[in-house]
Every structure is written in structure tokens, then in C-alpha cells.
Amino acid sequence: MKRIYTFGGKPAERNLTVHCARQNKEDGIKMVQVSAATAEEAEACERAGVDMIAASDHNVAAVRDGAPTTFIIASLRMTEYITEDNALAAAIRALELGADAIYTPRGLSTVERLANEGIAVQGHVGLVPRLSTQVGGMRVIGKTADEAMKVFSDVKRFEDAGGAAVEAELVAVEALEEISKRTSLITHSIGSGSGGDVIFSFMQDICGDVERPPRHARAWADMRSVRRLEAVERAKGVDGFTEAVRLGTFPDAKHTVPMPREEHDLFLASLDT
Numbered sequence: 336m337k338r339i340y341t342f343g344g345k346p347a348e349r350n351l352t353v354h355c356a357r358q359n360k361e362d363g364i365k366m367v368q369v370s371a372a373t374a375e376e377a378e379a380c381e382r383a384g385v386d387m388i389a390a391s392d393h394n395v396a397a398v399r400d401g402a403p404t405t406f407i408i409a410s411l412r413m414t415e416y417i418t419e420d421n422a423l424a425a426a427i428r429a430l431e432l433g434a435d436a437i438y439t440p441r442g443l444s445t446v447e448r449l450a451n452e453g454i455a456v457q458g459h460v461g462l463v464p465r466l467s468t469q470v471g472g473m474r475v476i477g478k479t480a481d482e483a484m485k486v487f488s489d490v491k492r493f494e495d496a497g498g499a500a501v502e503a504e505l506v507a508v509e510a511l512e513e514i515s516k517r518t519s520l521i522t523h524s525i526g527s528g529s530g531g532d533v534i535f536s537f538m539q540d541i542c543g544d545v546e547r548p549p550r551h552a553r554a555w556a557d558m559r560s561v562r563r564l565e566a567v568e569r570a571k572g573v574d575g576f577t578e579a580v581r582l583g584t585f586p587d588a589k590h591t592v593p594m595p596r597e598e599h600d601l602f603l604a605s606l607d608t
Contacts, residue, residue: 450497
């Protein structure tokens with residue numbers, strides 16, 4: 336456990352730091368990253384010894400409550416914080432709430448702006464799902480030599496902009512293996528094989544909480560069955576309550592508190608005077 340000061344100026348402990356992650360990369364030690372949106376999900380990650388948690392900047396406070404010592408990367412959403420000033424303000428807020436690094440899907444100028452403030456910034460290469468129309472849809476990037484070189488060029492541009500890490504989504508396995516060897520950035524693989532320094536999956540994918548999971552996802556649990564059971568039980572509760580009220584069987588004597596007879600009589604007498 337590493338002792339640190341947070342961006343918000345508070346003493347804290349972390350399972351690892353950016354420096355530790357870089358050392359792990361050099362030593363060939365793979366790291367694990369999972370997304371979390373609630374304190375309960377974050378607690379499960381910390382209990383399992385997950386190295387890094389990815390969380391929306393809106394959920395950082397709750398995730399930090401659930402995982403007091405796990406390294407958190409706060410994600411700035413694609414459709415928010417359009418300007419560099421907006422992104423910097425959001426990043427500082429997230430760091431003050433307990434995040435340790437910032438992920439942004441926006442361009443190099445935003446990465447550079449944040450990095451110039453000493454912030455550990457993670458960019459994105461390969462498939463950017465919300466920009467998938469530009470590459471012909473949801474597909475693997477880097478299956479050709481030219482396309483793999485484009486991914487490598489993007490990685491080096493993030494490196495030159497001062498980034499600390501990069502998420503490689505749906506990059507061809509061999510391409511990321513070679514690229515990761517040739518960059519100082521910590522590479523986070525999602526759907527890109529084991530060549531990344533960090534292997535990342537979303538909580539809902541690994542917990543079986545997605546109706547149509549992506550090809551690269553694997554589930555070790557079956558949360559969808561649990562949620563279906565929850566839905567059945569919820570419907571039973573609502574149906575039963577509604578029927579009982581309409582039949583006049585609820586509320587009944589067992590679930591109400593009556594007035595003592597003498598107090599009731601006094602009350603009625605008072606009403607009639």
C-alpha cells in the first residue's frame with residue numbers, strides 16, 4: 336500500500352500509483368481493471384484485489400466510498416465538457432473527489448491541456464464506438480499493416496501530448512502486442528487481447544448483466560437471471576398490494592393501530608360539540 340496526497344490535498348493510501356503502474360509495465364506484470372458505478376460494485380472490486388477501477392466522473396464519490404484504496408480512473412463522457420476549459424474543470428473536480436487519473440475520449444489538445452496541469456491522462460485508440468461510423472461500424476481495428484501503423488501513430492501522438500496511458504479498444508491482438516512494447520504509455524486492452532499492460536472489462540460484461548454482450552466479453556456470473564427474478568418478485572409485490580387495496584383487505588386490523596375505546600368516544604363527543 337502506497338501513502339499519497341490526493342489532488343484535493345488529503346492524505347490517503349492507494350494500492351498502486353502511476354509510477355507503480357509504469358514499473359509493472361516494465362516488469363511485465365499484468366494489471367486488472369473493472370468499471371464500477373456504485374459503492375457496492377467498487378467494494379466488490381477492492382475485495383477482489385482489482386488494480387484499477389474505471390468510473391464516470393459523476394460516480395467518483397460513490398466509487399471512492401466503496402473502494403477507499405483502489406486506483407480510480409475517472410471517465411469524462413464523450414458528449415460532455417466540449418471545450419478544453421470544461422474538461423480541465425471536470426477533471427479537477429473528479430480528482431478532488433478522489434480520482435487518481437482521468438480518461439478522455441477527446442482530442443490531443445485536451446490531453447495536452449490536462450497533462451500540462453500534472454494530471455495523469457488516458458486517451459483512446461482503436462475503435463471509438465461513438466465514432467464507429469467513420470470506420471464502417473463496430474469492428475476490429477488494425478488487421479492490416481497500414482491500419483496497425485495508424486493505431487501506432489495515434490499512440491505515439493498521445494505520448495507526445497503528455498499522456499500517461501491509452502485505452503486500446505478492439506485492436507488486433509498482434510498489433511497491440513507490438514505497439515505496447517514500443518510506447519511508454521500504459522496500455523489498457525479491452526477486446527484487444529492480452530498484449531496490453533492492463534486488461535479491462537466492464538462490470539456488466541463480467542457479471543453477465545448484458546443481453547447481447549460483445550464478442551470479446553466473457554461472463555463469470557449471471558446477474559441477468561438475478562434481475563429477472565427481482566422483476567418477478569417486484570411484480571408480485573405491486574400486483575398483490577393493488578389487488579388487496581381494491582378488495583378492501585388492506586390495510587386491515589393487523590396492520591393498523593386503533594385508538595383506545597374511551598379516547599375514541601371522547602374524540603367523537605368533541606367533534607359533535
